[in-house]
Amino acid sequence: MNVRFAERSTLRAVRAYRDTESSNAEGSPPITFDLSSNELALPPLPSVLAGIEKGFPQLARYPDPTARDLTAEIARHLCVSAEELAVGPGSAGVLQQLLLALCGKGDEVVYAWPGFDAYPLLVAISGAISVHAPLTVSGGHDLDEIRTRVSARTKVVILCSPHNPTGVTIDHGELHSFLNSLPDHVVTVLDEAYVEFDRGSDPAGTPVLLREHSNTVVLRTFSKAYGLAGLRVGYAAGPRQVMAAVRKAAIPFGVTRFAERAAILSLRSEVELLERLAAVAAAREELTAGLRELRLPVLSSRANFVWLPLAWAAESFARAAATAGIKVRAYPGHGARISVGEAEAHRTLLTALDRRDHGDAF
Template sequence: MKVRFAGRDPLRDVTAYRSTEPANTAANEPGRFDLSSNELVLPPLPPLPTVLSVIEDGLSRLARYPDPTARTITEEIAKHLHVSPDAVAVGPGSAGVLQQILLALCGVGDEVIYAWPGFDAYPLLVAISGATSVHVPLTSTGDHDLDEIRARVGPRTRVILLCSPHNPTGVVIDRHRLDSFLRSLPGDVLTVLDEAYVEFDRGENPPGTPDVLSRHRNIVVLRTFSKAYGLAGLRIGYAAGPERIMVTVRKAGLPFGVTHIAEQAAILSLHSEGELRGRLDTVTVSRDELTAGLRWSGLPVLPSRANFVWLPLAAAADSFAQDLAEAGIRVRPYPGYGVRISVGAPEAQESLLRSLGRGVPTIWV
C-alpha cells in the first residue's frame, strides 16, 4: 500500500520525541541519581499533599468520560490570571496546548522561529503542523537573541516561540526587552511565551502573565501543572491569550483530552498557594547551592531562574555527561552546546559534586 503524508513532509525528517532514551524509571536506585529530567525530583515533593486526596477520589470515576470542555478548570485558571474564560485553552500538558496553537495557526509553507537549543518537543510539534522550524542560536549568556529573531521574521513567519525561563539554560527574558520586541513585530505574527518554569523564577523582573497579556494583543502565554505543581504524569497545561485566537485553539484540541482527575488536581493545585510557596523556597535554595557547588568545582554555570542549571561546556558536553553516567549520575547533554542538570535531592547533588573530584564545599557538610 502506498500511503501519502499530505502536507506533512517535515515530519519525515524530524526525530520522534526523545525516542532513543530509556523510559523514565520510577525512582533513583541506591547510589544512582537521575538529574536529566525537569520534573520535580526533590523528594519529598510529589503532587502537593492536598492534591493527592482528589487524585484518589477520582479513581472511582475512571469508567466515565471527563467534561469535554474542562469548563471548571478553565474558569479557575481565568480567575487565577484575571482574564476571561474565553481567553483560556486547557489541554493535555502545555505541549498538548502548544500543538493546538500550532495546528490552529500554521500549515505547509509557514515558518515558526525559536531559539536553539530549546525544548526538544518544539521541532516535532512544528513539523506535525506542517510548518518549518527556523532556529536562532542562543547568545553566549544563554539568552534569546531577540534582535536576530526579529531579523529572521519574514512573510512566511506565523509564530515565534519564546521560552522564559528558558529550557535548557534557565535564563529569563527581560520584561522591557520583551515589550519592545512584541511592539516591533508585524501584526500577523503571534508570539507564544512558554512559561513552563515561571513559578521557579523568584526574580524581580519576570516577563509574567497576566501583565503581559493586558499590554499586548500579539502574545499567548503557555503554562503547565507539570513542573512546580508536580503533576507531570497527569498531563494538564494551559494557554491564555486574545479571545479571537483562543477560540480556534480550543477547537484544535482532542475531545476529552483532559481527564477528570487532572482537572480536579489542577483546581486544587491553584488553591494551594501556601504549599507551593514552601516547595519553591526549597527548590530555590537547592538550585543556588547546586550552582555554588558546581562553580566551586571550577565549572562554568549560568545563573538560572528555573529548577535546573546550565553548564555551557560546548564540545566537552558529551564527555562530561558520559563521565558522570559512569559514576551513576545521569545529566542531560546537548552535544556541542552544554549540559543541563536538574535540581535534585541533597544526596544526589552531593554525590554529583563528589564525582566531580573536588570533594564537597562546606555548604554540603
C-alpha cells in the same frame, strides 16, 4: 507486503520525541537518579494528593471535554475571561494545538536554539518549518537576531522564559519592545513552563502583557512547580479568537478528571507551593555553588535546573555523570543541563566529578 504512504515532508527530518534515548546500555552502570527531564524531586502538594483520591470511583466516566471547572479556576487566577483560555494535556499539548490551529505547509515558526527539544517535532507535525536563532553568549534570547528571522512566512515566534535549557529570563522592557516590533500577522507564544521558579520578580505573562500585546499567547503548565508531570495538564491564555481556534484543535477528553481536579487544588494551595519553591531555589543554589567549586562553568538559573555551557564537551560530561548513576541531558555542541533533584543525587554527582582526573576535559 509493501505499504506506500505519503509522510508529511516536514516529519522526515525529525524523530519521535526522545526515541533515540535508551535505558542503560549493556555494561553501563544503572541509573540511580534521573536529572534529565526537569521533573520535580518532590511529590504533588499534600492537599492535592488527598483531594484526587476522591475521584477514583469515576474512572469509568469520561472527563469534561471542556475542563470547564479548571478553566474557571485559571480565569480567576490570571484575572482573564474563560474565553481567553485553552486547557490541554500539558503545555506541550496546548502548544501543539496552537501550532495546528495557526500553521500549515510553507509557514515558519521562529525560536531560539538550543531550546525545548519538543519544539522541532511539534512544528513539523503542524506542517510548518522551524527557523532557529542562536542564543546570546550569556544563554539568553537574542531578540534582535530573532527579529531578523521573522518574515512574511512567519506565523509564530516562540519565546521561553525562563529559558529551557539555560534558565535565563527575558528582560520585561526588552520583551515589550520586541513584541511592539513584530508585524500583525505574527503570534508570539511566551512559554512560561518554569515561571513559578523565577522568584523575586513578577512574571511577564500577566494580564497587562496580554492587554498591551493582542497577538501574544502565554503558555503555562502544572507539570513542573506543581509536580503533576504524570497527569499532563497545562494551559494557554491569549486573544479570544486565537484561543477559540486552539480549543478546536484539542484532542477530545485530553484533560483527565484527575488532572483537572489536581490542577484546581494546586492553584488553591499557594502557601504549600511557596514553601516548595523556596526549597527548590535553595537546592538550585547549592548545586550551582558545588559545580562552581569544581571550576565548572554554570549559568545563574531562574528555573529548576542549571546549565553548563560546555560546547562539544557536553557529551563527555553526560557520560561522566552516567558512570556515577546520574542521568543529565547533553546538548551536543552547546552544553549540559542538570535538573535540581534530591540532595543525595547532588552529592553523588559532585563527588563523582571531583574524583575525576582534573586533566580530563569535559
